[in-house]
Amino acid sequence: MNGEKNRTDYKGLNISMKAPDTGDNVFLSGNFNNWQANDVKFKMTYHGHGQYSFVFPSDFSFSQPLEYKYVRSGGWKFGEIDRFGNEVDNRIPFTSKGEIKDTVARWRNDGKYYRSEFYPNIQTISHKFEIPQLIKTRRITALLPFDYDTSNRRYPVLYLQDGQNLFDDNAPFGSWEVDKKLAVLSEIGMGNVIVIAIDHAKEERINEFSPAVHNLNKGAAEGKRYVRFLAETLKPFIDQNFRTIPDSHNTGIGGSSMGALISIYAGILYPNIYSKLMIFSPSLWMTPEISFNKLNKFSSFHTKIYVYAGGKESENMINNIKRFEGRVKERAPQDSQVNFKISIDPDGVHSERHWGREFPKAIDWLFYN
Secondary structure, eight states, rough: OOOHHHHOTTOHHHHHEEOOOSOEEEEEHHHEGGTTOOGGGGEEEEETEEEEEEOOOTTOEEESSOOEEETTTTTTGGGGTTTTTTOOBBOOOOOSSSSEEEEOEEEETTTTTSOOOGGGGEEEEEEEEETTTEEEEEEEEEEEOTTGGOOOBBBBEESSSSSSGGGGOTTOOOOOOOHHHHHHHHHTTTOOOOOEEEEOOOGGHHHTOOOOSTTTTTTEEEEEHHIIIIIIIIIHHHHHHSOOOGGGGGGEEEEHHHHHHHHHHHHHHHHHHOEEEESOOOOOOGGGTOOOOOGGGSOOOOEEEEEETTTTTTTTTTHHHHHHHHHHHSSSOOOOEEOOOOOOOHHHHHHHHHHHHHHHHHHHHHHOO
């Protein structure tokens, strides 16, 4: 009896949708049919030019708020995704009457969310690139735009930490899938960026990514020498051997967790080199006394800082990010311009999958807005 009272009358609800036109049939799938793909009872009517519609029949009712997605013929390997190739949230209609208008940005194609012809040109620069500041060697990899070899253009550059986790499908903690995300970005005109991936130091990663601070109980902090390597050795090499746009306006640096922390430090020490910081889930707890006073030695600079955090990370993550934003703006010289974009995913956790999902959004804001 109570179940009948709670049922919602959706009869006549008209859902119209526009999507990239593939010529395939499109179906609604949701909690109302146990997320069954290609359910003929919920096949949409095709009107041409990527326009579809579905009207719920007169006998349709449901005891919960509707949740649904769109899927093409062939099942979930051909489901909808967002413009950057990410999974979309379940759609929840705002009404049970009238018309709802939706847009699908992209479709998966047999499980793939990117097109192979836009895949970047990946070159291993060296498996043992010398780091004289630390007396070590490291693998350095360049992810070049798909058309790098057939164009004469020059490109901005983004230096990313933790290269092992950026595009290796077999990485032990997962991958950002930067290679595939760059293919998606190239397809929509936002992939003209060279990404330089620097492998981390494995067991010595924390020490190498630690800024020079007092009371570090995890060994010698090597962060200052590491960021010197990036600025004084690696960047000049990249600018000499690839068609880069070497000025600070076209140079960025970033990473996640400890890789984000050392990228913040590099941005503080060298705002004249890096004007774009991609900071994901930074380990600011590690060095709460990180010095922002070094910003004062520059008369002025222009910096964009994209910061991401998940709501299900550490208790202090979001508070530390807000404190970081305040300290940078407080310490920056008066004539400087520092723009922050803070992205919080309430359901986000500390993982490569979430950082990879955020990567194209950060590229969009840092390099194209």
